[in-house]
Amino acid sequence: MAKRQLVLEDGTVFIGEGFGSERVTTGEIVFNTGMTGYQEVITDPSYYGQIVMMTYPLVGNYGINRDDFETVTPFIHGFIVKEVCDTPSNFRNEESLDHFLKAHDIPGIQGIDTRKLTKIIQKHGTMKAIIADLEPVAEELAEKVRNIVLPTDQVEKTSTIKPYVVPGRGQRIVMVDLGAKHGILRELTKRNCHITVVPHDYSAEAILRLKPDGIMLTNGPGNPKDVLVAIEMIKQVLGKNPIFGIGLGHQLLALACGADTEKMKFGHRGASHPVKDIKNSKSYLTSQNHSYVVREASLETTDLELTQISLNDNTVEGISHKLYPAFSVQYQPEASPGPEDTNYLFDEFLNMIKKNQVKNEEEAYA
Template sequence: MDGLLYLEDGTVFRGRGFGYPRTSAGELVFNTSMTGYQEILTDPSYAGQIINFTYPLIGNYGITADDNESSRIHAFGMAAKNICFTPSNYRSVMTIDQWLFDMKVPGIFEIDTRALTRRIRSHGTVKCVISNQGLSPSEARDFCDQAVLRNDHMKRAGVRQRVRIGGTGRRVAVLDFGVKQNILRSLEKRNCDVYLFPYGSSADELMSVNPDGLFLTNGPGDPQEAAEAAAEVKKLMGRVPMFGICMGHQVLALAAGGKTFKMAYGHRGGNHGVYDKETGRSCITSQNHGYVVSAQSVILSGMEITHFNLNDGTVEGMRHNTWPIFSVQYHPEASPGPNDSDHLFDRFMDLMDRFSPNLRPAAAGGINTAKGGGHHA
């Protein structure tokens, strides 16, 4: 199949198509991970996006039965330099070509992914069209002009109704914006009694299970489109310990009264350096986000910045100065990526043990950690 990638400024990249014969429009982004293409493509945070993989060989270890981060591919398409059609891996159950075909996702390869990445880094993320149906540039241009990109994918990326996931330990209400499975596995590993709630759940519904803590997940789209969720989370601040990751971090910032803004091309990959100012140590992190929290806005809203990105200085983590609330912009659950920050789940366990209204008597009017060790949150 002939493959074509058309950028909204008229730039055209030609290559060969694979996967499902289809034409899609989305936001073009790049990911710098060397492995983990299966986890990346099934990460719900990529809904609405077309991924350009910077690593030159994709598909060389095939597709396994156990490495999905959700039940399907959420990305709208993918581009690569080379695609391997004969993988070598005893765990492989199919090729990436077969997988994309089964998932009805288009792919294109044999394009200059380095030039494409440099284009994004110079001009920012752009709307684009991916096609492996033999479209001409003029047909792709018309398709691009007519396509309307949505920014509220977090409202549909998660569960549709409440789901309970095992465990007999700390009870955690999880507000699902498009959760990765390894986040849930990280909570299950700590024997948490997890209740997964869909987008649109009210504060009363989240508290109906009498949780020891509230977890806000990752997810796709513009956090400002999740205004309803931020309003409900605001009602719970000070009532229950909270931990947010990625979209959850941004929603927490909005709930506190802060602001978010769109980055030029975001952070996507498994090799991003982050500095933790509370420990004085740095770690390598897995990231996938196109929006970031405004530092000054959350500082003025009672939050303290705890983590910074070592490349551009953007906010990577924060905590509340009064309540047991903290969040990070990156992915401590990794998958793919390093496990440097897995301990943050243990920090959440510690917060629940110390400040859950169910596990410790709460002060009148809510939890107050100003004199109770909250600065370690």
């Protein structure tokens, strides 16, 4: 494997070996602490435009299989590991990680000190980076990286272009695709829901015309304040249908209700983040991937209430509306990868829908 370099915007240089695509790539560098689940991480649309580093030292040991994809097309810009396994061994393995990244033109670099890189990001925060050959001077690359303007259209790039239907005989759910993972569809279809997936910029009028029993706001990449069209849509459907938001959908629900969001120093990314439910005093292990968070103080002037917090840093992990049937969580209850402790939230969503239907029927006959 050819030698390549990873250069951070602060001028820090790491020399390693390239794998995957040989092209030059730039992006925001982030780290994921999961021990497994690299295939789901690579294919999670929420990582759009980012260079992802896995902190676990050996990656690729069980290869790539047909079942663990979270989207058809991976959107990451680069992949960093301590060591990539060239000889994966697993009964589901169909190709190596290196072969998969080559097929999707995603550059990777291995053999660098990932512990040192993690500490740099924890100390200085998320920063821009570049993976390139050894020929360019590192100082020139660092200057180039500093001048890069990060994209603001991540949701547009990862959302579906046209609506489509996943048939079912149960509750009719409109799923607003903000960069959705397949795991959300799996959980809804498991519960026999009839799902209509619509683009991120679908209007409130068009959504309500579909006569949904409930509305799902999915995960997705980027700054929630860049998705103004979705915020306006949520304002118009709030109170007319039960709403369940996940990840970016959670942040957008908060913004639509008058709360605020902010970017974290280096975010939450991994498969075992502890979260506490304030109402039932229970704690859960969750899968997380987010750079932005809802500001707890901003909830005070809204009709939202805090329902769950992170046990690592006390940041907001869950909210619910005091007047309308709407709630959301920052983490990924569909897991993929990670613990499935919070799958029950999909059942709570469907129970909320049933209660709302009963209420509407009682009001109609009153």
